[in-house]
Amino acid sequence: MSTRAAISLAALMTCIAAVAVPAVSADAPAAIVTVEPPRDRVLSGQFEGRTGREIRANFGFGPTAYAISHKYRFLTDDPDSYEMGEGYIGMPSPCSCNWYHSGFLFIRINGRDVPIPASSVMAVERGERAIMDLVWHHEDADVRARFFGLPGEDWLGCEVTIDPTGEIEELGVNLRCYPSFFTSHHKREGARRIQTPSALVEEGTPAEGALGDHWWGVYYDEVFDVARGEGEGPCAMLALPIEGATVSFDPGGYAVGTSMSFPPETRTIRFAFWDLKGVTNEHALANVRAQAEGVRSTLETIDLTPEAVTQFDVASVRESLTSALASEETREALGDRIDEIQQWMEGTAPELEETDGAPGIRAQEDLLKSIDDYNSFKWQVKLTELLSDL
């Protein structure tokens, strides 16, 4: 059995997968998200010498079992040399086509994708909402993709947040999907379509316009329609309109691309994604049409700051930590861990205390990582005390 104990704070700061969720109540939460440990696979063929890594987050909040995965490759002999594969944010479930399992969402700042690997992939809330964060430190901005699910809903939300660290001249989000079926892979031909509020975009005929006019889209295939006994069913997207944002659709015979361009000063972009697996084209169109206004309203109003952040009380933490460390025996047993926690209290905590409103991306990331570490430390103290009493 390999180690399954909590990893050290230092390790956490560099580790890509971390868990920072509030304690689970005895009752099953209405919305859950779990982040699996990284899975490595030694690659062969044209990727000989590389290892593929996948970190997968599984959502459970409604009728659709969504999953988000962060994928990348690294040189097996040099694990710090990374390569991007087909993408870095994939949606492997409920089906591998539709929003592409190996990369469906691309965030580009000044023409460059966010760097791989992500700085952190964390489940940050479960219960009333299931929320997971992916954070990157791009050379011109800190970037966070916050995916969320609400109990009973059939869509997966996503908030992209940008905290500039340099000048931003271009900001774009690209989407890739394979509606209903991997046509060319199976040597088949389909008929790709995108229905937006104001247009029907057909395969082979790229189109573009204001995001406000095409703020949602149902991506389907007329050949691979569940009603005809073929394909998985459509997928759909809704983007909260932003003044000045544009969108272009490129429905190829295989992949279907969607490119959105946002004003450089944009700091928050919100989406809803549907994978309508098992749903006919007709029902998918009706479903998204019927829900669009309501989902838009939700995206406009929801505050996605995790409870762990909004309810974090630095003073209380400091007080309980001081109390827990009063025992000389505990100090001796935990050694370096105490120093790490104290450093964190001295470094990050004051910044949090001074922040008015939701902390920035980097501060939230640090806090969410540290909450987990603090909780772990708290239990280590208790365990040490318990064992020393035996």
Place this chain on the structure above:
Amino acid sequence: MTRITSHATAAIAIALLVAACACAQDMAELEVDHALTFEFETPHTDWAAPYAGESTRVLVFCNGRGTVPRHIVELMQRFEVEAEAVFWIRVIDYGNEQWLGGETGVARMMQLLEEDWDVYVFLGEDMSEMTAEQQYKVLRPVTEGAGVVFVGSGDDRVLKDENAVANFGRSEVAPAGTGYQVGEGRAVRMGACPDLGYHEGWDVEYDYWAEGFGRSVLWAAGHEPQMALSIDAGAGEFAWDAQKSFTLDAAGEAAGANPRIRMRVRKPGGPSVDLPERDLPARAFTVEAGELPAGDYHFDAWVVSDAGVETWATAPFSVGSDLTVSMVRLDRDWGEVGDTISGSVSIEGAPGAGDMVRVGLFDSRGRLLKQQITPAGGDLDFAFEIEQWMPMLVRVDAGIFRNPAGQPAQTIDTAYEYVRVTQRNSDQFNFLMWDMPSGPLAPWAQKSLADAAVTLTLGRGSRPPITLAANDIAYVPYTTRIMNNKQDDGTMAPFCWNDEEAVSAHVQAKAQEYLPAREHGCYVWSLGDEVKTTGSCLSPHCEVAYREYLEEVYGSLEALNESWGTSFTDWEQVGLSKEGDNDEANALAEGNYPRWFDRQAYQSYNFVQFCQAYDEAYKAVDPLARTGFEGAGRFSQGDDIDLIVRENDFWSPYPGVADEVIRSIAPPDFPRSNWMGYTKDADSLLGKYWRMITRDMNSVWWWRWDALGRFHGWLAPDLRPFPAVQEILRDTQVVRDGLGDLLMPLEIEDTGIAVLYSFPSQFACDIEGGTTYGSYESSHVAFHEMVRDLGYQFSYVTDRMLRLGEFEADDYRLLILPRIEALGEEEAAIIRDFVENGGVVIADVRPAIYDGHLKPLGDGLLDDVFGIEASGRAEAKVATATIGDLAIENAKVDPTISATTANAGGDADGTPVWIANRFGDGAAILLNMDAGSFPKISTAGAPEVAGDLAYDVISRSNLHQPPVFVRGEDGERLRNTEVVRWESGDNEIMALFRTSGSREMATIELPEARHVYDLRAREDLGMVSRISTEIIPNRATFFALLPDAAPQPELTLLADSISRGEVATASLSVPGAQSLYAFRIRVTAGGEHLEWLDDVVVTGPTSAEIELPVAFNDPAGSYQVEAIELFTNQPTVATLRVN
């Protein structure tokens, strides 16, 4: 006994009630995974169940894979314990380990840790590697009074020497390890269960280990018995014929009324004697046991009351003898049917007058099959013939016994050896399992697998475990995995496939290595899965072999030069066009397609030759060896499917189009299957299973016996079949009831339609713009669907069959040529003759534009047959094609084609797309677009005119109407439904099958009234010409269509009465039958089902003999022998008197 824990019950309820919620599904699935049920019950002692003391709640942490979790169920069977488990697993296909379910699994664990538990058990797991919170939530309750038991593990932070308990007061309550005080609670460190291995009495030895485990758990919980019970066996050593005294002393107040004492003397693998139960005496008392065979025993005793077990104790003792069976020596520990089990028995000591030795053959159930009794003394020889009916594991047991006048025989000593009876299970429909259980409880896991229909196991080891033999499971040794990796110098690693010396040494070593597997019985010998099916290298050996291959193929250097455009004057000059270019990529780039193709063909040939080397070596040690491999089977990967089938003895390819070729060209007994097991729900799994049946496969292969997480194994951690597996077993019972065996010798009907598989065309479709028309495979698939959805069937013929004169042209009216772009002159001539003589051919684009080596031709070899000419070779023109009222968008049309003698019809931007030509007495039709462009008539959206057109084409070949027609509720042709029919004399077996869509009612119209049996409903529908049934996605429904009601079978016993130890022979036939019928044989005696006599027999008018061996220790009395016919589900009964 069937008990399911409260959590498992809740899980099922959750699964049913909230199936729509992904969150609940995840947690519900985890509960199903973690369920600890009694669905698979094993022999055990109820040491403390029911228990007069408190029941005990246990939370166990252990590895979820393998057999470890079963220890929990074994504990629950023996003690009044309610347990839950948290499983640690290795993630399938990855190296990661985690708690099962990842974070959801951790959340489940945390919920469980909030509950009150009497004891926490770590079965081989290290608690210190849990998080601090998890450890705290285990240890805190322990310090407050709960218990913790470490089995095969420990934790020095908790188990401190200074807290070890030295005195437990009463020995019978002491844990089977070291006990500790942990705050207010208790802890135990005990050893892991030893790997007992399979031998006689292993289960009894385990029963005592489990007793100690339970005793430890109860002590840790503070739930140890309140009454005291001690057993004094004196010195613990007795002579076999001495009276053996045991003094028992019970003390304390019983919790329940009517306390009494139960006693038992038991030897693992030997006798178990219950002594008379008696009221609990007030003081110590002595009981005696008489003669016992030599060996190690336990004396077990319980105080029981109306409240349950008050306390128990067990004491070991040994029995010795001066007269012993010192050795059973076998001449050979395995043998084939017809061989002899022979050897000798050595006796040590001085036998008494009249002492006898019995050498008996026992099966794994302890049934005495054969025996030989001789006076004791010296070395005694024995010999038994191995009979066809014998199980795969036979115990040769020698016992010396005394037979005092007026008393039962008294066994003095016994010894035994196992003999494997080599069986391959090759004459039956099989279900194969990847890998096999290990660990102390592997025998139970293997038994559960056998109970759940497993008849074969594939494994990597060369020595199949004896548990396979004990369950009559034949073996598939995974002897190697053929890959085509190269060394730096371009030669094959580790040696060239044509380096005869290296190959010979390698394959012979392999054959020797796998001798134990051969002795067990190999269904087939596997050369691995996902192997590379082509290969060549740059070694001199390969260079020579390549030349020899080319000489064989071309016959002359002139022919080769003509094909390659070269001017070699000597064969020694023939080789690669560019040094080091193993794949002839250079030739391809230069457009020298024959030179490129020949290299590809050689690589396929070379692979098969390499397989043959293994085959020969394996046949040298096992003349019945069948050698082949798994995986591959893609048209696009260059597999020479005909050659592989022709030269290898089995193949389990990936599911796909190759299955259709294999079922058509392989002999009926050619083992074939696909792997399945890569989803978790019954429906999708059944879709895979039934597809194999409807593709005429004779076995189903499942990956793998245990799996959690991404996939599910055949067995759950508690060793019950997973719920989805149970559903599979229910739905496919008809296969094991005889359908599987009945179909094995039959072939799927072809309705006069053949499809041509052409090896070179696989390559031709990828050159000179060929890919713009789609793939070779997609064209085949399109034609399959077109033919099937209209109710017709087909079989494949191959280009090699044409060349070798194996094409029976008279059997077919229609020959389909999907993307047959490359064709030899010989093959073209045969096709031309076929049409001239009245046959019809249909082709899609570019027929025969290359020769059999891919040499581009000026005129297509079949242009005259199709009445066309081409202006060259061009990429596909994508256009809207119209044929009559049918419009096909995005059709991939060959723009070079124009009609000469043919009638050109249809149009796509000026190119004809529907070209029909009379040729001789037959006709040729060219669909001048790739078949994949044609509407998929099985789908709802396809215009019916497309179906009409396809039907019109097929009917031109005088095939008349489809043999059956399936209508939907709207009266129209029901789409997306396969009708698969097998002919069996004047009977017909028919399956209806779909893998997508929804349930819907269908009406099947038969060409004439038939007596129909519905094998799903097990219903006799009588003489009908229409069948109404529900089409269920993923579940094939079978019907038997007979000219009349099934004839009455005859079941006759050659002798109505036999003695135990003899073999009864029954004769089963169906007089007057023109077909085969399948029967399952069931025998009962006194209402007890004698499952070891279960069998499936396929027979017709000629009698089949059924042997019914009755063991010396089987019950006597009246045996009801039933032969239950598959179609009618009705038994024919005969009665056998067993004396």
